Each structure stands twice: as C-alpha cells, then as structure tokens.
Amino acid sequence: MLTYLIRRLFAVAVMLVVVMLAVFGIFFLIPEWTGLDPATMFAGKQTDAQALEGIRQKLGLDDPILVQLFDFFRGILVGRDYSSAGDSYHCEAPCFGYSFKTEQAVWPILADRLPVTMGLAAGAVIIWLIIGLSAGVVSALRRGSFWDRAAMSMALSGVSLPIYFTGLLSLAIFSYGLGLVSNEYTPMEESFSLWFSGMILPWVTLAFLFGAMYARLTRATMLEVMGEDYIRTARAKGVREPVVIRKHAMRSTMTPIITLLGVDLGALMGGAILTETTFSLPGLGQAVLKAIGEKDLPLILGVTLITASAVVIANLIVDLLYGVIDPRVRLA
Amino acid sequence: MTDTHKSGTAAVGEPVADARPPRAFLEVRDLKVHFPTEDGLVKSVDGLSFNLEKGKTLGIVGESGSGKSVTSLGIMGLHTVGQYGRRKAQLSGEIWLDGQELLSSDPDHVRKLRGREMAMIFQDPLSALHPYFTIGHQIVEAYRVHHDVDKKTAKKRAVELLDRVGIPQPDQRVNSYPHEFSGGMRQRAMIAMSLVNNPELLIADEPTTALDVTVQAQILDLIRDLQKEFGSAVIIITHDLGVVAELADDILVMYGGRCVEYGTAEQVFYEPEHPYTWGLLGSMPRIDREQTERLIPVKGSPPSLINVPDGCAFNPRCPYADVPKGNVTRTRRPELRDVGGGHRSACHMEKADRERIWNEEIAPKL
Ligand SMILES: Nc1ncnc2c1ncn2[C@@H]1O[C@H](COP(=O)(O)OP(=O)(O)O)[C@@H](O)[C@H]1O
Ligand code: SF4
Ligand SMILES: [Mg+2]
Numbered sequence: 001m002l003t004y005l006i007r008r009l010f011a012v013a014v015m016l017v018v019v020m021l022a023v024f025g026i027f028f029l030i031p032e033w034t035g036l037d038p039a040t041m042f043a044g045k046q047t048d049a050q051a052l053e054g055i056r057q058k059l060g061l062d063d064p065i066l067v068q069l070f071d072f073f074r075g076i077l078v079g080r081d082y083s084s085a086g087d088s089y090h091c092e093a094p095c096f097g098y099s100f101k102t103e104q105a106v107w108p109i110l111a112d113r114l115p116v117t118m119g120l121a122a123g124a125v126i127i128w129l130i131i132g133l134s135a136g137v138v139s140a141l142r143r144g145s146f147w148d149r150a151a152m153s154m155a156l157s158g159v160s161l162p163i164y165f166t167g168l169l170s171l172a173i174f175s176y177g178l179g180l181v182s183n184e185y186t187p188m189e190e191s192f193s194l195w196f197s198g199m200i201l202p203w204v205t206l207a208f209l210f211g212a213m214y215a216r217l218t219r220a221t222m223l224e225v226m227g228e229d230y231i232r233t234a235r236a237k238g239v240r241e242p243v244v245i246r247k248h249a250m251r252s253t254m255t256p257i258i259t260l261l262g263v264d265l266g267a268l269m270g271g272a273i274l275t276e277t278t279f280s281l282p283g284l285g286q287a288v289l290k291a292i293g294e295k296d297l298p299l300i301l302g303v304t305l306i307t308a309s310a311v312v313i314a315n316l317i318v319d320l321l322y323g324v325i326d327p328r329v330r331l332a
Numbered sequence: 333m334t335d336t337h338k339s340g341t342a343a344v345g346e347p348v349a350d351a352r353p354p355r356a357f358l359e360v361r362d363l364k365v366h367f368p369t370e371d372g373l374v375k376s377v378d379g380l381s382f383n384l385e386k387g388k389t390l391g392i393v394g395e396s397g398s399g400k401s402v403t404s405l406g407i408m409g410l411h412t413v414g415q416y417g418r419r420k421a422q423l424s425g426e427i428w429l430d431g432q433e434l435l436s437s438d439p440d441h442v443r444k445l446r447g448r449e450m451a452m453i454f455q456d457p458l459s460a461l462h463p464y465f466t467i468g469h470q471i472v473e474a475y476r477v478h479h480d481v482d483k484k485t486a487k488k489r490a491v492e493l494l495d496r497v498g499i500p501q502p503d504q505r506v507n508s509y510p511h512e513f514s515g516g517m518r519q520r521a522m523i524a525m526s527l528v529n530n531p532e533l534l535i536a537d538e539p540t541t542a543l544d545v546t547v548q549a550q551i552l553d554l555i556r557d558l559q560k561e562f563g564s565a566v567i568i569i570t571h572d573l574g575v576v577a578e579l580a581d582d583i584l585v586m587y588g589g590r591c592v593e594y595g596t597a598e599q600v601f602y603e604p605e606h607p608y609t610w611g612l613l614g615s616m617p618r619i620d621r622e623q624t625e626r627l628i629p630v631k632g633s634p635p636s637l638i639n640v641p642d643g644c645a646f647n648p649r650c651p652y653a654d655v656p657k658g659n660v661t662r663t664r665r666p667e668l669r670d671v672g673g674g675h676r677s678a679c680h681m682e683k684a685d686r687e688r689i690w691n692e693e694i695a696p697k698l
Binding site: 141248327 | 405408410413414416417418443444445446447448451452454456459460461462463464465466473474477478509511525
C-alpha cells in the first residue's frame with residue numbers, strides 16, 4: 001500500500017505540473033491568436049504609450065517565453081514581484097496575477113468564492129451518493145416491484161431534466177411557494193442554519209442529476225454481483241443474507257461507483273456553474289462566467305487552475321479509495 | 333433392500349410419499365427442482381432419491397447440464413435464498429439430514445446448518461472466493477458465523493486448517509488474497525474453509541474440473557485423506573467417471589435430471605447396466621490406450637429439460653434404442669429397477685440382450 005501511495009502521489013505531482021503547463025500555454029497563446037493585448041486590457045481607459053510600456057514591463061510581457069513560464073510557476077509556488085521603473089509591488093503566493101478589471105489580486109477574489117463552490121460540490125456528492133446508492137440497492141433487491149419501477153422512472157427523469165429546469169422549479173415550489181427554505185446565500189460563518197437552508201435546494205438540484213445516474217449504475221452492478229459465485233459461497237457458509245448484501249455484495253458494487261465518481265468530479269464543475277447561476281450563489285462558477293464576459297484573463301486562468309487541481313486531487317482520493325477497496329489494484 | 337447392499341448407501345427408487353423416518357444419515361427422497369422460465373418449466377432435477385451414510389462417499393456422475401449442481405444446491409437450501417425478483421424455484425420431495433427434513437424446515441434453521449452441518453466446495457475456486465478479502469478473512473468468517481469466538485482464536489483455527497490442507501507457511505499465506513494463490517492452492521484454501529466447522533456432510537461440486545491435470549490428483553488425494561480423518565459423508569460431483577473411480581463407495585449416474593444407474597463403484601465400473609454409463613466409461617481417458625481405439629463416447633447433445641423426450645430420455649442418443657421389443661423405449665419411461673445386489677438401472681432392455689451387448693460389443697473395447 002505504501003509504494004502504491006507514493007506512486008500515486010508522484011503521479012499527481014506530475015499531473016499538476018502538466019496542468020499548469022497546459023494552462024500557461026493556452027493563456028500565453030490566446031493573446032497571440034486573438035490579437036488582444038494584455039497590456040491594453042489591463043490598462044483599461046488610460047492608453048498612453050508610456051503607461052502601456054510600464055505595464056508590459058511590469059507583467060514581463062516582453063520577456064522570453066521561458067522566463068515568463070518560470071515567473072508564472074514561481075508566482076504560484078512562492079509569490080513574485082511586479083516591478084517597473086520606480087514602481088514595484090509584491091504578489092503573495094499563490095499568485096495568479098491581477099484582475100484586468102478590478103486590478104485586485106486574483107487569489108483573494110477566488111479564495112473568497114472557493115468555499116461556496118466546495119460546499120456546494122461536497123454536499124451534492126454526499127447527497128447523491130446516499131440517495132443514488134440506497135435507491136439502486138433497494139431497486140436491485142426488489143427487482144420488478146413498484147418501488148423499483150418508481151425509483152427507476154425518477155432516475156430517468158433525473159438524467160434527462162436540465163439543472164435550470166429542476167432548479168427553478170424547486171425554487172418556485174419550496175422557497176417562493178411554500179417558504180420552506182431560504183432563497184439566498186448566507187455565509188456559513190454568519191449563520192450555519194441559514195447557510196444550510198440556502199444550500200438545500202442547490203444541493204438537491206445538483207445531486208438529483210448525478211444521483212439518478214448512480215442509482216441506475218448501482219442497480220445494474222448489484223444485480224450482476226448478486227449472481228457471482230462468491231456470493232453463493234458466502235451463503236453456503238451460512239452467512240446471514242443482510243450481511244451477504246452489506247458486506248460481500250456492497251464491497252464489489254462500490255468499485256464501478258468509485259470509478260465513475262473519479263470521472264464525475266470533473267463533470268461536477270460544469271453542473272456547479274449552472275447551479276450557482278440558477279441559485280445566485282457567489283461561487284467560482286459565477287465568477288468565471290463574469291470573467292469570461294469581461295475577457296478577464298487572469299481570473300479565468302486562476303479558476304481554471306484551481307478547478308483542474310481540485311479534479312486532480314479528488315482523483316487522487318478516488319484512486320486511494322480504489323486501492324483500499326480492491327487489493328488487486330495495490331499490486332498492479 | 334439394504335441387506336445385500338454392502339456399502340453404506342442404498343438407492344430408493346420408488347417415489348416415497350409416506351413420512352417414514354429416515355434410515356440413513358442423508359436421505360434424499362424423490363427430489364424435484366423445477367424452474368419456471370419464459371420458455372416453460374425447466375425440470376432440472378426430476379425425482380432423485382439416494383441415501384448416504386457418514387464416512388461414505390457418493391459419486392454423482394453425468395454430463396454437463398444433467399442437474400448435478402442443481403441437486404447439490406437443493407440439498408444446501410441455496411435455491412431459496414436471494415432470488416430477488418426472480419421467479420421462485422419449485423422444490424418438492426424430502427431431504428433428511430441427520431433426522432431433520434430440510435425442505436420443510438424454517439429457512440433460517442437451514443442457514444444455520446449451512447457451513448456447519450453441511451459444507452460445499454465449488455468448481456472454480458477463483459470465482460468462488462471473494463476477490464477483495466484475504467483467504468484468512470474468509471475462513472475466519474466461515475468459522476465465526478457458527479462459533480462465538482474472537483478473531484484471534486478464529487484466525488488460529490484458519491491457520492491450522494490451511495496447514496492441514498497442505499498450504500506452505502500457512503501463518504503468512506493466511507493474509508494473502510485469492511489472486512495471490514495458484515489454482516490448486518485456492519482449491520486447497522476452499523477445502524480448508526469448508527472443513528473449518530467439521531461438517532458432517534461435504535459436497536464437492538466438480539472440485540477438480542477447473543484445475544491442471546497434475547493438481548487434480550493431489551486435490552482428490554487430499555479429499556480422500558480428509559474424509560478418513562473427519563469421517564464425514566461426502567458427495568463428489570463430476571462429469572468424469574475417472575475422478576470418482578478410486579474415491580467413491582457408490583456411484584449415481586444422472587441423465588436429464590434423473591438417476592439412470594446406481595450402484596457400488598464395483599458394480600458400476602465392472603458390470604455397468606445402462607447404455608449411457610457404457611458411453612461414459614467409453615469416454616474415460618485411459619493412459620494405456622490410443623485415443624482412436626477407444627469406444628466412441630455418447631454422441632449428440634443432452635436432452636432439453638423443458639421438453640424431456642417421451643419414453644426413455646436417452647432414446648434419441650441411444651445406439652440400442654431399438655433393442656427392446658416394440659416401441660416401448662419411445663413411449664414409456666423406464667423405471668429404476670433393481671438388477672441385483674442393490675444395483676439399479678433404468679433401461680427397458682432384457683437381461684439377455686444387455687449381457688450379450690456388454691460382453692460382445694462393449695467390454696472388449698474398454
Ligand atoms: N436458476 C435456474 N433457472 C433455470 N434453469 C436453471 C437454473 N439453474 C439451472 N438451470 C438449468 O438446469 C440444468 C441443470 O443444471 P446444472 O445442475 O447446473 O447442471 P450440471 O449437471 O452441469 O451441474 C441446466 O440445463 C440449467 O440450464
Ligand atoms: S431404455 Fe432404450 S433408449 Fe433408454 S437406455 Fe435403454 S435401450 Fe437405450
Ligand atoms: Mg455443475
């Protein structure tokens with residue numbers, strides 16, 4: 001297990017570097033392709049040539065690409081200084097540069113919004129795993145029953161209905177109509193219960209989409225696993241049926257679920273952006289949508305890097321879980 | 333009926349309806365296991381009866397699809413657990429184990445007997461062991477289901493059994509996973525697991541079919557040694573008569589869900605009565621003969637268990653179907669008849685015809 005862990009950690013480090021390289025590459029090339037000059041965008045209205053030149057120097061835009069790459073990495077890892085004649089300031093690590101629009105450092109802007117998105121994603125994952133797995137297991141064990149058909153119809157609609165539809169519908173019913181839950185975001189530090197109440201609908205909306213898929217996968221996997229020889233062996237030993245299901249069958253059913261989870265953590269970002277817009281949550285999704293509209297490159301770059309790293313790290317966790325569940329993975 | 337029968341087992345041919353108490357340790361009476369399917373009722377086992385005493389071995393022989401596994405799962409009570417949403421298997425008849433009738437018993441009572449009174453070894457030890465748990469864990473579980481002991485005690489017991497079935501360095505191998513074992517070692521571990529509670533009845537369903545030829549003999553030797561040591565009743569199921577040649581006291585030949593011949597190993601090997609048994613004997617691999625010299629094995633495919641042929645189920649494939657007079661072979665199902673000394677066979681052929689064919693056509697080629 002230890003060598004497996006070390007190998008996975010090493011792979012993750014390599015992945016993160018590759019991600020950073022790719023992101024840097026793309027964002028270095030975009031100005032070339034589109035003819036947008038970062039200096040002009042940064043300068044905004046003040047467009048005299050001398051000011052522009054100062055900005056070019058400060059941002060190092062005229063440096064060779066390798067120097068720019070080095071500064072970029074250094075900025076993220078230890079922070080960097082931006083300086084031109086007489087004027088110099090330090091950008092703390094992790095430094096993703098300054099917003100073209102607000103001239104604020106990117107990281108603090110994102111750091112403010114990160115908890116909202118993380119809270120949304122984590123809550124949704126927990127809900128969809130609980131609902132998806134239990135609905136799938138019960139459907140498999142009661143195959144063909146009313147409950148099975150009801151759950152699978154729900155799952156089908158969950159897979160096919162778009163988030164803004166289920167999101168707005170649930171807002172209309174539970175928040176505006178019945179007044180059961182809050183319809184605006186309250187930071188957790190201010191009031192946990194208000195935060196929770198405001199997050200319920202976004203969580204459930206996002207979880208519904210994914211939970212449906214997990215219910216179907218769980219049901220199909222469970223049905224297959226229950227026909228395995230080792231399940232028959234467990235019964236032949238005299239193991240009680242509930243234990244056969246909980247221990248022997250669930251353990252194998254988790255493998256494809258966890259594999260899918262690794263894939264979905266990336267896809268989750270897309271769903272989170274839609275959910276944040278639908279429910280006006282001040283998270284990364286909203287920020288990045290706004291940044292795209294304003295062509296605010298540093299902000300887009302920052303969000304891209306953070307979400308990519310989040311996906312890589314989430315995949316590391318999934319891989320480790322995989323190793324815990326399936327002993328054959330550890331040795332491979 | 334059992335007076336002249338020298339081994340501890342005896343066939344019970346006629347369907348038994350009365351509730352007379354069992355005389356043998358394991359007594360199966362007119363067992364039927366039918367599966368309702370879209371295409372019709374699959375009669376996988378259709379009226380099987382046999383007896384088995386402790387310390388004795390019964391070999392159940394028949395080609396693939398003849399209902400051997402369904403019989404063993406029926407005895408273990410495994411057709412009725414976990415059939416989620418499936419159509420229920422229909423079981424009838426009686427299974428007496430140590431004085432208790434199992435088919436009419438409470439399912440949880442039968443569960444408690446599983447693994448403790450009766451245990452089973454399966455054909456493919458790789459798929460029969462859970463890939464995510466260590467060998468030790470799986471043996472410990474088998475022990476702790478029936479014994480209220482802590483994990484340490486149970487693990488000691490697991491190591492002891494792994495040692496007994498010939499696994500080297502059992503105190504280390506107990507922590508290995510199934511995929512870290514070779515096929516033969518896995519089957520040894522499976523045997524250790526089945527014996528962990530000292531079961532009185534051990535059912536081995538094709539225990540060597542998935543193994544290399546060289547390992548097969550070792551596993552069979554092991555089963556024989558353990559039977560002597562543990563004194564349990566053993567049922568060995570196989571499609572290969574050679575496997576039970578040295579192991580079985582009695583042999584039951586199955587065809588299409590029914591018993592077609594039953595007798596002691598000597599009777600079935602040296603005076604086989606049924607044409608299907610002749611075919612099985614003819615298809616037995618022998619080292620001292622060339623492949624081409626051997627009797628041609630049974631041609632054709634096993635009967636459909638949904639539309640079992642009228643008359644003798646074997647008649648579409650039997651080379652001697654026209655020997656009995658009239659069309660009896662195709663119209664009337666042959667009963668299991670006693671042909672002497674507890675030896676039973678289900679064939680319409682007259683004794684004289686049978687002896688002539690055996691002596692002139694079959695025996696010389698074997
Ligand atoms: N659950 C089931 N439903 C329908 N048919 C079954 C079921 N289990 C077994 N059978 C059928 O019963 C027949 C006998 O099977 P089996 O006992 O496994 O044969 P074998 O002698 O090779 O062990 C086969 O034709 C098989 O298709
Ligand atoms: S009854 Fe007829 S068909 Fe059946 S085994 Fe005997 S001879 Fe062959
Ligand atoms: Mg079988």
